[in-house]
Amino acid sequence: MTVPATMHALLQKGDGYSGKQTGISIDTLEPYLEYAEIPVPELKDGQVLVRMAMANINPSDLHFIKGEYGQPRQKGKPAGFEGVGEVVAGSGAYAEKLIGQRVAFTATPDGSGTWADYAVTAAKTCIPVKHGMLDEDAAGHIVNPLTAMAMFDLVRKANTESFVLTAGASQLCKLIIALAKDEGYRPIVVVRRNEMTEPLKALGAAYVLDENDADVVEQFKQISRSEKPRIMLDAVSNQLSSDIFFAMPNRANWVIYGKLDSSPITARELGQFVFMDKVISGFWLTKWFNETSPDEQKRVIGEVQDRFISRKWTTDVSAVIPLAEVMEKLPATLAKRAGKVLLTP
Numbered sequence: 001m002t003v004p005a006t007m008h009a010l011l012q013k014g015d016g017y018s019g020k021q022t023g024i025s026i027d028t029l030e031p032y033l034e035y036a037e038i039p040v041p042e043l044k045d046g047q048v049l050v051r052m053a054m055a056n057i058n059p060s061d062l063h064f065i066k067g068e069y070g071q072p073r074q075k076g077k078p079a080g081f082e083g084v085g086e087v088v089a090g091s092g093a094y095a096e097k098l099i100g101q102r103v104a105f106t107a108t109p110d111g112s113g114t115w116a117d118y119a120v121t122a123a124k125t126c127i128p129v130k131h132g133m134l135d136e137d138a139a140g141h142i143v144n145p146l147t148a149m150a151m152f153d154l155v156r157k158a159n160t161e162s163f164v165l166t167a168g169a170s171q172l173c174k175l176i177i178a179l180a181k182d183e184g185y186r187p188i189v190v191v192r193r194n195e196m197t198e199p200l201k202a203l204g205a206a207y208v209l210d211e212n213d214a215d216v217v218e219q220f221k222q223i224s225r226s227e228k229p230r231i232m233l234d235a236v237s238n239q240l241s242s243d244i245f246f247a248m249p250n251r252a253n254w255v256i257y258g259k260l261d262s263s264p265i266t267a268r269e270l271g272q273f274v275f276m277d278k279v280i281s282g283f284w285l286t287k288w289f290n291e292t293s294p295d296e297q298k299r300v301i302g303e304v305q306d307r308f309i310s311r312k313w314t315t316d317v318s319a320v321i322p323l324a325e326v327m328e329k330l331p332a333t334l335a336k337r338a339g340k341v342l343l344t345p
C-alpha cells in the first residue's frame, strides 16, 4: 500500500500542563485543538504506522488536551490516546511482521495521536484484533476494558460480595457491572441522572443511587448495613465519595481512578484510619501494565476480545464523527451524554 506524503489530524494547541483542574467539560475546542494537514510522521526503529479505522474519545483525552492529565501535551502533535486500524508500515523485524494486521493500540509519547488519518506507535504496544470484534469495540479495546478487568480483580480479592461504583453510567462502569452480574456480585452504583437507574439495574446493578437526592448518604448507610461493601471504585472523587467512604464498614478501600469532579473535598473522620483499618488507594492502567506479567496481560486481552465478540460486552456509541467535522460537532455531541463518541478519518 502506498502511504501518502500528508495527512489530516487534530493537533494539540497547548504545550505541557495548564496548571488548572477544570474537569472534562468543553464548550469549544478552539483553545485546545486545530484541524490541519501535516506530513505523515516518520518511523523510528520499533514503531509502526497505522492507517486509522476508528479512534476513541475517553475522559483522559479531554483532561489531556486541556493540559490536566498525567502526561504533558506536545504542541503541534496529533491528539488522541486510543484507536484501531491497519498496520501499513513498520521499522524493525517485529514491526514489519505486523504489516497488514488490524490492531488496537494506544499512542506512545514518542509516536503520534490517534485523532488523525495515520498514527505512529510502538509495535510492542499493538494488540492484534480477532476477526469477529467490531471496530466500534476495538477502538476502545484497551483503556476501559483492561481497567474494568484489572479493577474487578481488586473486588474479587477484597473478600466482599458488594462494592460501590461512582460515575455509574460511564462505559467503564457498564463493563464492570456486566462482569459483576456474571459472577454474582452486587454493585451499589451512584449516578447523577435518575434516568440511568433502570438501564443499569437491567445490566446488573443491585442498587442505583442518585447523587442529587438530599438523603443519598442515608440511603447508602441503609444499604451498607446489609451489603457491607469493602471496596469503592471511584472516578468522581467528590465530597459524596468521601462521605460514602466514611459510611463504609471496617477495612473499606477507596480506590480512586479518576477525578471527574474537580471541586476540593473534606475528609471528615480520619480516626477511621486508626481504628477501622480503612485505606485510600489509586489505580492507573499504566501502572498495571508495568506490574503485570506479559502472560497475564495476554490472558486478559484474550478475555476482553471474547467478551466483545460474544456480546457479553458492548460499546454504547453516541455518534461517529469524521475528523474534519470534530471542531464543529464534538462539544455538542459530548454534551448529549449518550455514550461513546468515536472518530473516523
Ligand SMILES: NC(=O)c1ccc[n+]([C@@H]2O[C@H](COP(=O)([O-])OP(=O)(O)OC[C@H]3O[C@@H](n4cnc5c(N)ncnc54)[C@H](OP(=O)(O)O)[C@@H]3O)[C@@H](O)[C@H]2O)c1
Residues within 6 Å of the ligand: 023, 058, 059, 060, 143, 144, 147, 167, 168, 169, 170, 171, 172, 173, 192, 193, 235, 236, 257, 258, 259, 260, 261, 262, 283, 284, 285, 286, 337, 339, 340
Ligand atoms: N485510572 C485509570 O487507569 C483509568 C482507566 C480508564 C478510565 N478511567 C476513568 O474512568 C472514568 C470513566 O471513563 P469512561 O471512558 O467510562 O467515561 P464515559 O463513558 O465518557 O462516561 C463518563 C461518565 O462520568 C460521569 N461524569 C462526568 N463528570 C461527572 C461529574 N462531575 N460528577 C459525576 N459524574 C460525572 C458522566 O455522567 P453522565 O452520564 O451523567 O454524563 C458519565 O457517566 C473517567 O474518569 C476516566 O478517566 C481511569
